[in-house]
Amino acid sequence: MKHAASEGTPSSMSELNRSRIIDFLFHHGVSSRAQIAKATGLTAAAITKITARLIDYGVIIETGTMEGALNRRSIGLKFNDSQYQVIAVKFARSLVQIGIFDLSGHSTAIHDFPSVNNEDVVDIVSQVKEFINRAIETNPAIVAVGMAVPGPYLADEGRIISVTSMQMWKEINFKDEFTQTFAVPTFIEHDARSGALAQSLFGMHTDENSLAYFLIGEGVGAGVIDRDNLISGSRGVATEIGHVSIDVNGRPCECGNVGCLERYCSTGAVKAMLQEPGNEGIVEDLEALLPREACKRLFQKSDAGDAEAQRIVREIARYVAYGCINIIYGYNPGQIIIGDIIAEAGNTLLDEVRRIVAERVLPDLMKSTAIELSDLPTDATLSGAAAVAASQFLRNPSRFVAGMDNPRQ
Amino acid sequence: MKHAASEGTPSSMSELNRSRIIDFLFHHGVSSRAQIAKATGLTAAAITKITARLIDYGVIIETGTMEGALNRRSIGLKFNDSQYQVIAVKFARSLVQIGIFDLSGHSTAIHDFPSVNNEDVVDIVSQVKEFINRAIETNPAIVAVGMAVPGPYLADEGRIISVTSMQMWKEINFKDEFTQTFAVPTFIEHDARSGALAQSLFGMHTDENSLAYFLIGEGVGAGVIDRDNLISGSRGVATEIGHVSIDVNGRPCECGNVGCLERYCSTGAVKAMLQEPGNEGIVEDLEALLPREACKRLFQKSDAGDAEAQRIVREIARYVAYGCINIIYGYNPGQIIIGDIIAEAGNTLLDEVRRIVAERVLPDLMKSTAIELSDLPTDATLSGAAAVAASQFLRNPSRFVAGMDNPRQ
Structure with a gap:
């Protein structure tokens, strides 16, 4: 990720160079000073000086010798992620x-x-x-x-x-x-x-500089990194995919818009779906449950093979897919990563999402857009x-x- | 606009500095070397050297003396836009x-x-x-x-x-x-x-670094500049607002998706609208006209005060407004600029677009999003x-x- 601050003027050049070295080590793991020089274009002298200071402050550490080019041995450096x-x-x-x-x-x-x-x-x-x-x-x-x-x-x-x-x-x-x-x-x-940002910094991805994180939980939203740029909008309200309408004649939303995606696949929408005629009894004691608790029960039943629960999960997936299609034409990320509570529906959800997206998206685009569930060890938010x-x-x-x-x- | 190439390594520093000076003069008009120094952080010596060469090649020119700070006179420089x-x-x-x-x-x-x-x-x-x-x-x-x-x-x-x-x-x-x-x-x-890009470089705008150009003509699409970044996507297919669905149960599109905005407000969609029962005769000899010709005739009649033509323009405006709402929640630009053939419908269209957007968008967002028609002297594309x-x-x-x-x- 590049940031506005990295477009430093010469007065902050030392901080800029420090940031470039740390950022390289963060993303590339153990590396030699020669590898850093090659990647950043900084001179050996500058790298020696900057890394010495970073080592003093424990931001990076030496890891012992590593094999270099032409079998020359060099000392490895790595980002010391547990110091701070x-x-x-x-x-x-x-x-x-x-x-x-x-x-x-x-x-x-x-x-x-x-x-x-x-x-x-x-x-x-x-x-x-x-x-x-x-x-x-x-x-x-x-x-x-x-x-x-x-x-x-x-x-x-x-x-x-x-x-x-x-x-x-x-x-x-x-x-x-x-x-x-x-x-x-x-x-x-x-x-x-x-x-x-978490997916880009901490997650598995095909390209840290082109991904969308599709949050579907109590609310619905997206975060998109487009060629190193976290899309924010003039006031920070961009990529609000939960309020991008999927049906201009659809369900009214508290925000004033009509057919907002959030009205179809948030936890609250799922609970409402479970209350509809024909769906009663799929989740027991539904009325007493918070929406996110109702979703967890539903997904447990679906995982256990319950056909009715799976039918509801596929119905949710349909709306998640519509969101993915809007993300594809809206942002064309290399990867869409679905996370938060609804992602816990697992592969029953994911398979149906991919199937519907494939039906509606041009094959050239479908091929170059991976759709996955979040793999972060803890909650992505x-x-x-x-x-x-x-x-x-x-x-x-x-x-x-x-x-x-x-x-x- | 910043570009990936401006994140130059020191080897291209001279080109980077040259570009920064030209870009500053392009956007700020006649300026003194002192003003350039202040804005770019470059030294007086560097600016003297770089501007001398730019003057040699006719990229910039001196404009004679101008008033400086503290009434000191200095020589003005400006970008020589007609040299190339x-x-x-x-x-x-x-x-x-x-x-x-x-x-x-x-x-x-x-x-x-x-x-x-x-x-x-x-x-x-x-x-x-x-x-x-x-x-x-x-x-x-x-x-x-x-x-x-x-x-x-x-x-x-x-x-x-x-x-x-x-x-x-x-x-x-x-x-x-x-x-x-x-x-x-x-x-x-x-x-x-x-x-x-044209609106950002050549147009009138509140902020050249946060705007959406909403193209509505034979096709429908958008280009969005988000905090200096032209949103492109991994393969260049981002901001395809014409294929973002406004109705997942709506009209099928040739792309495979359903309810694509392009199916509702492109010139072809307008011609189809004019062929619908109840709308016959609003534009004469309709069948013989290309869609863009039919639109021009319709807008001429609307401008002349024809109530039926204005009714159709307002119907088109409704879909343009839905597109604007999706652009607001999708990208949150400071300004949406509507251009191409449909923009020729003028204020009858614009007023209705603004009215519908105000109905459906949160007031805080509505206040900070200007919606305008393109003001470029020639076609924006x-x-x-x-x-x-x-x-x-x-x-x-x-x-x-x-x-x-x-x-x-």
């Missing part, structure tokens, strides 16, 4: 989670807050602050906080402008609440866009919150490592 | 146009080829080649050719994969036919994306083909100006 840690916060509608991650996306601890109701929103914000302050006080390795919030989120103002069924979240100004609150820098990003912070570290390391940018040290 | 010219080619379904443009998007000549039928496609390609070769031979100011082609266009392979109602265009490999054919470099881009070539010149000037990159000269 970040706090990741996932805000979903009813679910708030906090994780502690290293800079490669491995979580060392995850904390679930109790399910949030509309009236608990203000209180949960206080609890999150308290938890983070305590974590930073007790863990000096923590250098940043990353947060993932549902959209449409106005990044410039710091507020969510519509949250289906949980309108209280609109009252929270995330920028005001969090960005000046902690002893370390805090970064806030849209949830699906965070997921795309929570990992995404970590990725939001980690990507800032890769881009601007001296901001997080005290003293590293002081030329006299 | 480009050939622009617009390929639409039935219409091929060639224009000669200066680097600021002013056309000095425009040539229309006769209407193309499916069986003329191969012949028209030969005619275009012949025309361009003759123009280059007789006009030494021409330094590049830019071409705009309808999509979905696989930029890597050089071919269009679907063209509603004109399938012969699929048989042409534009890369093979044109990129090695002329004495000057040739660049090919998707038509709507070319239009976005033809200007766009010129912009494709001009943007390459701004990015990599020494490729087009023989000798400029030779350090010993």
